[in-house]
Amino acid sequence: MIKCAVLDDYQQVALSMADWSAVTDRVVVNVFHTHFDNEDLLAAAIEDCEIVVIMRERTPFRRTLFQRLPRLKLLITTGMRNASIDLPAATEHGVVVCGTRGGGEGTTELTWALILGLARKLVQENEALRTGGHWQSTIGVDLKGKRLGLLGLGHIGSNVAQIGQAFGMEVAAWSHNLTADKAAAAGVYLATSKEELLESSDIVSIHLVLGDRTRGLLSARELGLMKPTAYLINTSRAPIVDRDALIASLRGGRIAGAGLDVYETEPLPADDPLRSLPNVLATPHIGYVTEAAYRSFFRGIVEDIDAFLNGSPVNVIG
Known part of the structure; x- marks a missing residue:
């Protein structure tokens, strides 16, 4: 046998x-x-x-x-x-x-679970409710009228875009190979550059394949372009974002928070700061699970x- x-x-x-x-x-x-x-x-x-x-x-x-x-x-x-x-x-x-x-479509759905969890401060509010803390201690972020910026408009990115549009969001996208025709077919604004997408978006969600052109695509410079009120979502691959730069941005409040499902080391080490940063909503790579x-x-x-x-x-x- x-x-x-x-x-x-x-x-x-x-x-x-x-x-x-x-x-x-x-x-x-x-x-x-x-x-x-x-x-x-x-x-x-x-x-x-x-x-x-x-x-x-x-x-x-x-x-x-x-x-x-x-x-x-x-x-x-x-x-x-x-x-x-x-x-x-x-x-x-x-x-x-x-x-x-x-x-299946699990990664699309988890992307939106992270977006909604961050926007409505679900972790903080649930923790307060469970432990007898303050009743209504945060103010949620409205999605309608906000800009959802997608890095990548492939199968998952396109599905994420449709849901954003259903929420009444303006959806923009950028990638190295994205064409105006494909963006138009999805009803999505084609950002003129990665920089424009980052500067103008209230939520940035990554849906790219990891490769030579995308590894380290978001470094300290790129993260510094984001609004201080913006959220970054990564359900794609961790090395697309410079890990140290992301942690520094989160610790310094230079972005409002991050929703993460992927990490450079998995399982994530017990002492990793991404496990404890208060403005991170993290899941253990369950997008496809x-x-x-x-x-x-x-x-x-x-x-x-x-x-x-x-x-x-x-x-x-x-």
């Missing part, structure tokens, strides 16, 4: 979110519910596996890890893009990398394993 490891099944649902019967006559599945933050321990735990399944970018697969897994033949990631996998190293070690389709997305992901995982074992891999990445 072929051995398969499923990593980082935090919610312990990997085997219940899909029907694995198509492969269980050929594969023994071992599910790990806790995160390996040490490569030595990880390599020891999965060294005899020919198939490994990873959930998004929770566990990076770098060259050093591939070198320690000579039996590995198939690596499956949820989604069709995973920046934490060293694809050239996988090829060099004869490992086929496959992804899965689907994912919804029932619809998980069912789609795990169904795709089983299909990938079955196709690979039948000699015809599908959803191959790279």
Whole structure:
């Protein structure tokens, strides 16, 4: 029997979110519910596996890890893009990398949960209510008539734009490749520059793919252009924003707050300041963690394993 490891099944649902019967006559599945933050321990735990399944970018697969897994033949990631996998190293070690389709609209919905939570000070008000603190201690921010600035107008950005328009917001967008025609088709104002978008927006939400042009896109200079009353939302990828500059801006009150779902180190260290800053609403990278997305992901995982074992891999990445 072929051995398969499923990593980082935090919610312990990997085997219940899909029907694995198509492969269980050929594969023994071992599910790990806790995160390996040490490569030595990880390599020891999965060294005899020919198939490994990873959930998004929770566990990076770098060259050093591939070198320690000579039996590995198939690596499956949820989604069709995973920046934490060293694809050239996988090829060099004869490992086929496959992804899965689907994912639902969870990130769009979480983006709005963060926006609304910040605008209506839900964390502060809920904490006060639970602990017997002041009754009505904050004043909420009205969204109608405000400008929502989107960095990126792809699938998620476009969906976020539609909801903003439903709230009566003026929506603007900018990215390196965004055209006037695409912005117009979405009913969105095309900002002339990144700087204009940042200077004029009351809420800035990031919906870009991480790459050479977007890594560090928002540094201290860019964050300094934002209004002191503005909020920054990042449900995309943490390295798009300079972490130190963001923390300094939040501590100094140079922006009103941030809604964050992504971090450069995950899980976020216990002593990380983003856990305790009062003007941060933070969630543990749950944008994609919804029932619809998980069912789609795990169904795709089983299909990938079955196709690979039948000699015809599908959803191959790279």
